[in-house]
Amino acid sequence: MKNKEEYLGFEQGPIRPPSEAYSLLIRITRNCPWNRCTFCPVYKDTRFSLRPIEHVIEDIDRVNNYIKAIGETTDEDGNSSRAAVAGILSEVEPFDDQAYYAALQWYFSGRMKSVFLQDANSPVIKTNDLVRILEHLRKRFPGIERVTSYARSQTVARKKDEDIKALADAGLNRIHIGMESGSDTILKMTDKGTTKEHHIRAGLKVKNAGMELSEYYIPGLGGEKLWRENAIETADAMNRIDPDFIRLRTLALPESTPLFHEYNKGNFDKCREVTIVKEMLLFIESLDRITGIIKSDHILNLFEDFEGKMPEDREKLTGMLKDFLDMPTEQQTLYQLGRRLGYFRTISDMDNTNRLKRTESYYLKYNITPDNVDELTTELMKRFT
Ligand code: SF4
Numbered sequence: 001m002k003n004k005e006e007y008l009g010f011e012q013g014p015i016r017p018p019s020e021a022y023s024l025l026i027r028i029t030r031n032c033p034w035n036r037c038t039f040c041p042v043y044k045d046t047r048f049s050l051r052p053i054e055h056v057i058e059d060i061d062r063v064n065n066y067i068k069a070i071g072e073t074t075d076e077d078g079n080s081s082r083a084a085v086a087g088i089l090s091e092v093e094p095f096d097d098q099a100y101y102a103a104l105q106w107y108f109s110g111r112m113k114s115v116f117l118q119d120a121n122s123p124v125i126k127t128n129d130l131v132r133i134l135e136h137l138r139k140r141f142p143g144i145e146r147v148t149s150y151a152r153s154q155t156v157a158r159k160k161d162e163d164i165k166a167l168a169d170a171g172l173n174r175i176h177i178g179m180e181s182g183s184d185t186i187l188k189m190t191d192k193g194t195t196k197e198h199h200i201r202a203g204l205k206v207k208n209a210g211m212e213l214s215e216y217y218i219p220g221l222g223g224e225k226l227w228r229e230n231a232i233e234t235a236d237a238m239n240r241i242d243p244d245f246i247r248l249r250t251l252a253l254p255e256s257t258p259l260f261h262e263y264n265k266g267n268f269d270k271c272r273e274v275t276i277v278k279e280m281l282l283f284i285e286s287l288d289r290i291t292g293i294i295k296s297d298h299i300l301n302l303f304e305d306f307e308g309k310m311p312e313d314r315e316k317l318t319g320m321l322k323d324f325l326d327m328p329t330e331q332q333t334l335y336q337l338g339r340r341l342g343y344f345r346t347i348s349d350m351d352n353t354n355r356l357k358r359t360e361s362y363y364l365k366y367n368i369t370p371d372n373v374d375e376l377t378t379e380l381m382k383r384f385t
């Protein structure tokens with residue numbers, strides 16, 4: 001008989017969406033049950049496992065106890081002295097310090113309004129177990145307004161409608177799905193383990209259950225050969241779902257990914273950044289039934305201010321992309337370089353003389369040209385993956 005797993009303390013997984021920066025992170029499974037997507041570095045060399053439900057409940061209770069203890073050190077204006085908070089830490093067992101730090105961070109984020117369930121695919125656990133966790137969270141923290149999780153389309157598409165509804169009723173109110181691409185060719189090529197049809201089915205299930213839906217799209221995932229298909233097919237899948245948020249995350253190629261090895265062997269023709277901008281333009285122009293928000297909230301994207309509500313901001317978004325595409329090639333190269341060096345966040349940052357000069361000096365010193373800039377930016381982007 002299998003030994004019962006011992007509780008070894010509060011756990012936290014490696015990632016969360018950028019929009020969950022102020023959320024309490026509660027880990028209910030470890031790693032990714034699929035773990036085969038060729039572009040994804042996050043859980044490679046790890047094994048998926050379920051956490052015992054009692055351990056997750058224990059994590060929630062421990063954070064709750066520290067939240068209460070920290071709360072007792074604050075005055076009526078909500079201020080707390082360092083000494084008082086340090087006093088709590090001095091009593092924390094080494095085994096329990098992660099729960100304390102999670103509570104501390106959440107408490108002083110000033111919000112304590114949102115919780116993110118980790119890791120890659122929480123709905124993979126039994127619906128009843130997830131409902132139990134959600135109900136316990138809501139009981140311990142009645143003030144939370146949002147509980148969110150990543151999910152795989154394949155898992156959500158397989159769940160019964162009533163199961164998804166039960167999760168929504170228990171308080172799971174936003175799901176993040178990595179669509180990545182709506183092209184079946186690209187999904188197969190990257191071993192995403194799902195299809196466009198499953199993406200659409202899963203997205204509609206989430207929306208019909210009354211949850212908010214955030215879908216991720218990876219411009220560049222089809223490479224130079226399939227950029228048009230990536231734009232058109234992904235836009236078509238998004239149009240059929242109309243998610244609340246479409247989040248862009250430009251393809252990067254960290255060395256730990258199988259796709260990097262394909263690229264190294266010459267089997268994947270990575271898009272130049274100019275092509276990615278063309279793809280984004282075609283994508284936005286192909287969205288005709290979207291009423292949600294397009295966001296570019298990741299450092300890997302070329303324009304940090306690329307954000308708007310559809311359909312009213314369509315012109316603003318396409319205008320930004322066209323502005324870049326209309327620039328002289330040398331200016332495009334300078335912007336790419338400055339963005340990846342961290343000097344530029346938006347095209348208007350090129351008006352900042354100091355930042356422009358710093359980019360130009362790098363440009364001249366390393367002999368950067370439109371022909372070699374993508375090789376360099378591919379290297380620089382690895383820092384952010
Ligand atoms: S399903 Fe998500 S977390 Fe898992 S390998 Fe694919 S992209 Fe990575």
